[in-house]
Amino acid sequence: ASAVLFFVFLAIGPLAGVWVYSTLIKPKSLRKKLEVAIDRGEIQPWFQPQVDTLTGELTGCEVLARWISTSDGIIPPNQFIPLAEESRLIIPMTRDLMRQVRSWLLTEKRHITPGFHVSINFSSHHILSGQIIKDCRHFLNGLPDGLIHLVVEITESEILNDNRQINDVLTQLHQLGVIIAIDDFGTGYSNLSYLQDYPLDILKVDRKFITHLEPEVAHRHLIAGIIDISKKLDLSTVVEGVETEKHVESLKQLGATWLQGFYYGKPVPASEFSRIWLKKTGA
Ligand code: C2E
Ligand code: CA
Ligand code: CA
Ligand code: CA
Numbered sequence: 614a615s616a617v618l619f620f621v622f623l624a625i626g627p628l629a630g631v632w633v634y635s636t637l638i639k640p641k642s643l644r645k646k647l648e649v650a651i652d653r654g655e656i657q658p659w660f661q662p663q664v665d666t667l668t669g670e671l672t673g674c675e676v677l678a679r680w681i682s683t684s685d686g687i688i689p690p691n692q693f694i695p696l697a698e699e700s701r702l703i704i705p706m707t708r709d710l711m712r713q714v715r716s717w718l719l720t721e722k723r724h725i726t727p728g729f730h731v732s733i734n735f736s737s738h739h740i741l742s743g744q745i746i747k748d749c750r751h752f753l754n755g756l757p758d759g760l761i762h763l764v765v766e767i768t769e770s771e772i773l774n775d776n777r778q779i780n781d782v783l784t785q786l787h788q789l790g791v792i793i794a795i796d797d798f799g800t801g802y803s804n805l806s807y808l809q810d811y812p813l814d815i816l817k818v819d820r821k822f823i824t825h826l827e828p829e830v831a832h833r834h835l836i837a838g839i840i841d842i843s844k845k846l847d848l849s850t851v852v853e854g855v856e857t858e859k860h861v862e863s864l865k866q867l868g869a870t871w872l873q874g875f876y877y878g879k880p881v882p883a884s885e886f887s888r889i890w891l892k893k894t895g896a
Pocket of ligand 4: 768796797
């Protein structure tokens with residue numbers, strides 16, 4: 614019997630070791646690594662253009678986080694945002710992104726067309742804690758009047774958590790002049806009644822719906838329906854994942870307000886966004 618136990622131990626021992634390492638030791642050191650990265654300013658805002666559907670002109674941007682690591686290169690958000698959310702580091706991280714975005718806007722203010730939309734992704738922790746209100750007020754404070762509209766993006770799945778609290782915070786944000794956008798709209802399988810209950814401004818149509826634009830015209834009904842609902846509720850739309858000229862043509866016909874996607878541009882660092890997208894006409 615002891616021989617059997619011995620072999621069982623031989624088999625399980627290493628697995629247990631891996632488990633102990635991956636659940637108890639590694640997350641702690643990764644969390645520490647992320648904390649240090651935030652302190653060092655290694656989490657940087659990249660910017661993706663958003664354009665007016667009809668004219669194709671730049672109307673705003675979405676801020677997307679990138680971890681620029683000296684050892685591991687450019688780390689995409691799906692590899693650290695979940696950890697940031699679990700560890701609540703998401704709040705200081707977002708605050709630091711806002712600081713960087715704000716200072717970029719101040720440097721570029723002469724080259725920005727007034728009313729420019731700046732969309733930032735927020736997690737529900739940040740909203741539920743109420744700290745988002747102070748952070749947005751600070752962000753807007755000292756930016757020239759009318760230079761930008763700050764857009765708070767919240768995913769549809771997160772908004773459903775705690776109705777009263779979220780409604781209250783969104784209402785206060787509205788009073789600051791902040792625009793509220795529902796991100797990944799259509800993926801939450803939700804009861805749509807929240808669309809009437811919350812103070813909302815924009816629906817961001819998830820890019821999975823773009824695939825319904827091809828290859829058959831019949832598949833357009835889904836995205837057409839979303840744009841229809843938004844119009845009836847007096848909401849604007851941003852369609853994400855626009856990659857081809859065909860997409861643009863369809864979305865023009867369907868009446869989407871703004872478009873975002875690789876067809877116009879991928880997310881790029883601030884300096885590159887300035888160079889490509891902001892008018893620098895001498896004056
Ligand atoms: P999201 O908010 O839905 O952002 C849009 C994602 O779609 C971005 O991925 C963007 O690069 C990608 N994308 C844009 N246009 C196209 C296109 O035409 N085709 C394709 N295939 N993809 C396109 P990214 O930058 O990797 O970000 C992934 C997700 O990470 C974001 O999805 C967002 O949920 C999260 N995230 C990024 N930055 C932040 C942040 O600062 N805070 C929070 N809480 N989440 C963030
Ligand atoms: Ca987003
Ligand atoms: Ca999205
Ligand atoms: Ca998303």
